[in-house]
Amino acid sequence: MPERYQDLKFSIEVPHTLQDKTKGYYLTVKAAEEGHLDQRFLQRVRKGQKVHCTTKDLRSLNQQLKESLATIMTLSHKAVQELLRTVREEMGVLYAIADSVSLLDVLMSFATTVMLTENWQRPSLGETDSPIAIQKGRHPVLEACSSNIFCPNDTFLQKGENLQIITGPNMAGKSTYLRQVALICVLAHMGSYVPADFAQLRITDRLILLSGNDASDLNTSSFMAEMRSTAFILQHMTNQTLLIVDEVGRGTSSIEGAALSWAICEEILSSDAYCLFATHHTPLAQLGSMYASATNLCFSMALENEGSENADQRHTLSAGSCTEVKYGITLAASQGMDRDVIVKAQSIAAILLSISAQEEGRKRRSEEEEESASHELASLLLALPNSTLSDSGLRGYLRDLKARFF
Numbered sequence: 001m002p003e004r005y006q007d008l009k010f011s012i013e014v015p016h017t018l019q020d021k022t023k024g025y026y027l028t029v030k031a032a033e034e035g036h037l038d039q040r041f042l043q044r045v046r047k048g049q050k051v052h053c054t055t056k057d058l059r060s061l062n063q064q065l066k067e068s069l070a071t072i073m074t075l076s077h078k079a080v081q082e083l084l085r086t087v088r089e090e091m092g093v094l095y096a097i098a099d100s101v102s103l104l105d106v107l108m109s110f111a112t113t114v115m116l117t118e119n120w121q122r123p124s125l126g127e128t129d130s131p132i133a134i135q136k137g138r139h140p141v142l143e144a145c146s147s148n149i150f151c152p153n154d155t156f157l158q159k160g161e162n163l164q165i166i167t168g169p170n171m172a173g174k175s176t177y178l179r180q181v182a183l184i185c186v187l188a189h190m191g192s193y194v195p196a197d198f199a200q201l202r203i204t205d206r207l208i209l210l211s212g213n214d215a216s217d218l219n220t221s222s223f224m225a226e227m228r229s230t231a232f233i234l235q236h237m238t239n240q241t242l243l244i245v246d247e248v249g250r251g252t253s254s255i256e257g258a259a260l261s262w263a264i265c266e267e268i269l270s271s272d273a274y275c276l277f278a279t280h281h282t283p284l285a286q287l288g289s290m291y292a293s294a295t296n297l298c299f300s301m302a303l304e305n306e307g308s309e310n311a312d313q314r315h316t317l318s319a320g321s322c323t324e325v326k327y328g329i330t331l332a333a334s335q336g337m338d339r340d341v342i343v344k345a346q347s348i349a350a351i352l353l354s355i356s357a358q359e360e361g362r363k364r365r366s367e368e369e370e371e372s373a374s375h376e377l378a379s380l381l382l383a384l385p386n387s388t389l390s391d392s393g394l395r396g397y398l399r400d401l402k403a404r405f406f
Contacts, residue, residue, distance in 0.1 A: 023054075023062075024062035024065065024066070025058060025061065025062055025065075026052050026053065026054045026058070027041065027052070027053050027054060027055070027058065028047075028050050028051065028052050028053075029050070029051050029053075030049060030050065030051070031046060031048075031049050031050060031051050033051075034046075034051045037051075037053065040055050040056075041053040041054070041055060042054055042055060042056070042059075106190075110190075110191075110192045110193065113140075113192075113193075114192075114193045117144075117195070119136070119138075119195065119196070119197060120193040120194060120195055120196075121193060121194060121196055121197060121198060121199060122193050123184075123187075123188040123193070123194050123196075123199035123200065123201055124199070124200045124201070125188060125189070125200075125201055125202065125203050126200060126201070126202045126203070127202065127203060128202065128203075128239070128240065128272075129159050129202075130200065130201070130202035130203075131156065131157060131158035131159075131200065131202065132155060132156070132157040132158070132181075132185075132200070132201050132202060132242075132274055133155070133156050133158075133198070133199070133200045133201075134154060134155040134156075134181065134184060134194075134196050134198070134199045134200075134201075135154055135196060135197045135198040135199070136152035136153070136154065136196055136197040136198075137152060137153060137154065137155055137180055137181065137184055137194075137195065137196040137199070138150050138152045138180065138195040138196065139176055139179065139180040139183065139195070140183055140184075140187070140194075140195045141183070142176065143195060151173070151314070151315040151316060152196075152197075153173075153177055153180070153315075153316065153317040154317070155181050155276075157274040157275075157276075159272055160292065160293055161292070161293055161295060162268075162269070162271075162272060162273065162274050162275060162293050163265060163268055163269055163275045163277060163287075163291075163293055163294045163295065164275070164276050164277065164294075164295050164297055165265070165277050165279065165284050165285060165287060165288060165294060165295065165296050165297070165321070166178075166276060166277065166278040166279070166297050166298065166299070166317070167278075167279060167280070167282060167284075167285065167296070167297075167298045167299075167321050167322040168278075168298050168299030168300065168322045169299070169322065169328070169331065170328065170331055171331060172299035172300070172314075172315065172322075173299045173315035173316075173317075174246070174278040174299055175211075175246055175247075175278065176315075177276075177278075177299075177317060178209075178244045178246055178276050178278055179209075179244070181242075181244070181276060182207055182209060182242070182244050184196060184199060184201075185201055185204060185207055185242055186207065188201050189201075189203075189204065202240070202274075203240065204240055204241065204242045204274075205238055205240040205241060206236075206237075206238070206240075206241050206242075207241070207242045207244070208233050208237065208241060208242070208243050208244065209244040209246070210226075210229055210230060210233055210243070210244070210245045210246065210248060211245075211246040211247065221251065222251050223251025223252055226248060226249075226251060227260075230248060230264060234264070234267055234268075237268075237271065237273050238271075238273065239271055239272035239273060240272075240273075241273040241274070242273070242274050242275075243268060243273055243274065243275040243276070243277075244275075244276050245264070245275060245276065245277045245278065245279075246278050247278060247279065247280065248260070248261055248264065248279070249261045249279075249281065250280070254281070257281055258281040258283050258284065261277075261279055261281050261284055262281075262283070262284060262287070264277075265277060265284060265287055265294070266287075266291075269287075269291055269293050269294060282321065282322070285321035288321070295319075296319065296320055296321040297317050297318065297319060297320070297321075298317070298318060298319075298320050298321050298322040299314070299315065299316065299317055299318075299322070300314055300316065300318060300322070329342060329345050329346055329349060332345070373405060377401065377405050380401060381401075384397075
């Protein structure tokens with residue numbers, strides 16, 4: 001407490017100095033001691049069991065403090081503005097230094113990675129007609145972060161064989177494989193070695209990733225955002241583009257999603273753009289038998305034993321297409337879902353598959369009956385020129401055929 005207030009005699013405590021953003025510094029005493037305060041203590045305000053007050057000297061000190069702070073802010077602002085004016089004159093030099101440091105950092109990172117990591121090879125870049133050929137390619141980030149041994153896969157795309165349709169169950173490795181190829185392509189174009197035993201790539205003008213899981217526009221549905229992105233990509237891809245398509249068409253019905261994916265694939269096949277197309281729409285595998293430029297690849301997964309809920313994710317890419325439909329429930333069971341829910345899901349899936357098989361059988365029988373009726377009608381109509389019926393009899397005969405077949 002300042003010496004000028006030491007003549008006060010308080011039986012319990014002396015005033016304490018506190019600070020507030022609006023009032024500045026002020027004094028406080030217990031409410032029971034308010035009677036000991038003389039006329040020097042002004043603006044007394046009771047706050048619960050405390051009394052807040054001030055003095056002329058304290059108000060003067062608060063005002064001096066405000067003025068000092070204002071002066072400090074003014075001088076600081078002036079100093080900062082002078083510094084900015086000096087920096088602006090040398091901004092080009094600073095940008096050049098930043099670019100040089102960042103380039104050195106990238107090169108050092110590349111060199112360190114190659115020296116400390118096994119099986120990174122120097123890629124070769126070819127011209128327009130060069131293939132993308134990667135032997136035992138790996139995902140550089142997952143390989144560095146995971147303690148497990150990464151399962152490598154090969155990649156081959158060339159002109160006349162520019163579309164890979166990749167199927168497989170969830171978590172089999174489709175998305176990892178797509179991003180792996182994209183990262184190897186980016187690293188090669190940056191001048192780095194790549195995580196593969198061998199890599200030959202063609203110079204790519206743009207790399208485009210389209211994922212059905214992305215919904216960056218919060219004002220639209222995920223499907224609308226996906227279709228908008230797809231339309232933009234199809235309009236701007238070139239023969240030098242590498243397309244990475246991951247699960248397109250899942251935001252609508254399975255029939256519409258498969259139809260849209262099919263049409264997108266045919267549009268890509270009409271160009272020389274290289275494309276990796278991962279999908280759960282198994283009908284797209286038929287493109288592999290219809291177009292020489294389309295190749296079917298799949299990631300397989302196996303159960304440990306018949307009826308087991310433990311799946312062996314092999315993460316190995318092989319030729320062919322995945323037609324299995326039972327792994328979704330198996331994967332759900334392996335993630336700890338309640339046993340009763342899994343059993344019920346399995347029974348419902350069996351019923352739905354049975355209904356689907358019955359409907360397919362009825363459809364097949366209906367088509368066969370329709371084809372048989374068409375042949376019979378055609379035979380009867382072809383025999384009419386040799387008929388001896390009169391005009392009225394012929395008209396009646398045709399009416400009978402119409403009633404029978406239509």
